[in-house]
Amino acid sequence: MHRTPARTPARVAVVGAGPGGLTCARVLQRHGVEVTVHDLGAAPAARDQGGSLDMQAGTGQYALRAAGLWEKFGALARPEGERTRLLGRDGKTLFDAVPPREGQGNPEIDRGQLRDLLLDSLAPGTVRWGHKLERAEPLGAGRHRLHFANGETAETDLLVGADGAWSRVRRLLSDAVPVYTGVTFVETGLNEAEARHPELAALTGEGTMMALDDNLGLVAQRNSGGHIRVYAGMRTPEDWHRRAGVDLAEPAAVRAALLERFAGWSPALRGFLTETDTGYVNRPLYALPVPHTWEHTEGVTLLGDAAHLMSPFSGMGANLAMRDGADLAQALAGHPEPDEAVTAYEKILLPRSTEAAEGAAEGIESAFAPDSAEQVLAHLTGRH
Ligand SMILES: Cc1cc2nc3c(=O)[nH]c(=O)nc-3n(C[C@H](O)[C@H](O)[C@H](O)COP(=O)(O)OP(=O)(O)OC[C@H]3O[C@@H](n4cnc5c(N)ncnc54)[C@H](O)[C@@H]3O)c2cc1C
Structure with a gap:
């Protein structure tokens, strides 16, 4: 029987080479979809990537598996990094253990090592460094022309905004700004x-x-x-x-x-x-205000902080960004129509990120309160 070939978008452009954008690009390439990533950084190591991230089972770990990088991650990860210690202002220890709800094997990795792992997995030339997106011009039928600060332009059939907290792509979909x-x-x-x-x-x-x-x-x-x-x-x-x-x-x-x-x-x-x-x-x-949602618009979507910037007290911003990237790429690879794939992705993304953002907002309130030590202790010991 003759089947119409899957109509994957000819030109997927991801803006932003953070954990979300790189995961999306890697999973797309594993499924044979062509993708270009544009990042404002002059070079891969142009900025300190900072901090340690724990990779969580349903999000970061899922994404690393989808990216085919689970074994390589294992060689870099630090399982002992999950241990959490809570002290009072007098320096006395209130809690010192692997928190029971989070300690189900969420090994830590430095953000820079994670970025290198993802970057090294991409086909050479996938990331175009020194490309700061200034604006995206809608051309109709879901296509966009990208205008970069260096004067270059590029056209795309699907624009993926993975450009973090101060996303330029987000402006196409929503008026929301970080608060x-x-x-x-x-x-x-x-x-x-x-x-x-x-x-x-x-x-x-x-x-x-x-x-x-x-x-x-x-x-x-x-x-x-x-x-x-x-x-x-x-x-x-x-x-x-x-x-x-x-x-x-x-x-x-x-x-x-x-x-x-x-x-x-x-x-x-x-x-x-x-x-x-x-x-x-x-x-x-x-x-970003919670919930942050948008009307589905053909040819453009968001992932990671661009979609749902939340305080670090969710402890999962990078994990969610990677899961978003993997989900979007898998949807694109699995649906015959790219627009249907993006619609299916957004149906999962928006409720998931709203729930996490609500948790992050509660987390920062309890961690910076008059009685924060008591509140966080109750959380760590599961007594809340
Ligand atoms: C203090 C702190 C601690 C945190 N701790 C954790 C943690 O323990 N666990 C966790 O999961 N998360 C943590 N997070 C959250 C995490 O850092 C973010 O959620 C995550 O980096 C989001 O990934 P992303 O790919 O969406 O965006 P980003 O990592 O922000 O990447 C965006 C990329 O887009 C590029 N870019 C931006 N604008 C443009 C443009 N106009 N044109 C081209 N490129 C552009 C940037 O150069 C960057 O490379 C923490 C955050 C903070 C602030």
Whole structure:
């Protein structure tokens, strides 16, 4: 019997080479669909990829399997990184274990290693670096012309916005913009932690340490290569530094402001604020309004943070981005009509991300509250 061949879109353009966009491209290529990824970064290692991610069973792990990268991931992953320690502001341990609900084998990997794993799996030349999307011009019948800051243009039959929090592609589908959550992280870090900062390394333990109290928090997270990434979190106005007359480019001024905020915390914990090898980076946390949805529009869709930016207190933004990427690619590979595939994908994506975003919004509220240690302890021990 003669069958009409599957009408996969001739030209799929993914904008954004984060975990979501790269996973989508990899799974598409495994199914023989042609794809180009455009990223504003000048080169693969142009920016610090930062932080450790735990790969969760139903999302990140699923995506790695769909990408055929599960074995290679296993060689890089750190199972011990799942351990979580919660301290009070006095430095006393309140919880130190693998949390029962999350500890079902969610190994950790550095974000940079994950990115390299995905990048190395793509056909050479898939990612076009130095391509910052300025705008996407609808051409009718689902086609778009992409305009890049470097003056180049490209045409596409399916445009996938995987371009993160401040997505340009999102403008085609929704007016939503990220809103400040009320919480800012100031990021710092320790190199060769065991040798150079043994007390802070011991306080951190082998995974993640959180000390939370009264709208403030310290989070220290093991990365590979002896590095510990530290976030000093505070519920504070977004322009806290201007109000306090602090020049963010002056490490001594940032350190002094943080020490003032964390006055009354144990001297051992305050060591995370003073012993920095990396300086301080101000990171206000944003989230898209919940729920964030859009009317299905032929020829364009979103995945990852572009679709559902949420506070890191979901603990799964990168995991969801990868699952989105895998789901979209599998739908495109499995449906004869690309538009039907995107419709099917969005039917799964929107409720899934709404549920996670609601959890993230609750998570950041309880982690930066007057009684945050009690609330997070109840969560970690399953008593909430
Ligand atoms: C402090 C912190 C801790 C976190 N911890 C975790 C965690 O433990 N676990 C977890 O799962 N998630 C975590 N997250 C969330 C996670 O980082 C994001 O959800 C994830 O990176 C989203 O992936 P993405 O591919 O959608 O977007 P991104 O990773 O943001 O990638 C977007 C890509 O698009 C590119 N881009 C942007 N604009 C353009 C443009 N105009 N043109 C071309 N390219 C463009 C960027 O260069 C980038 O490469 C954390 C987030 C923060 C802030």
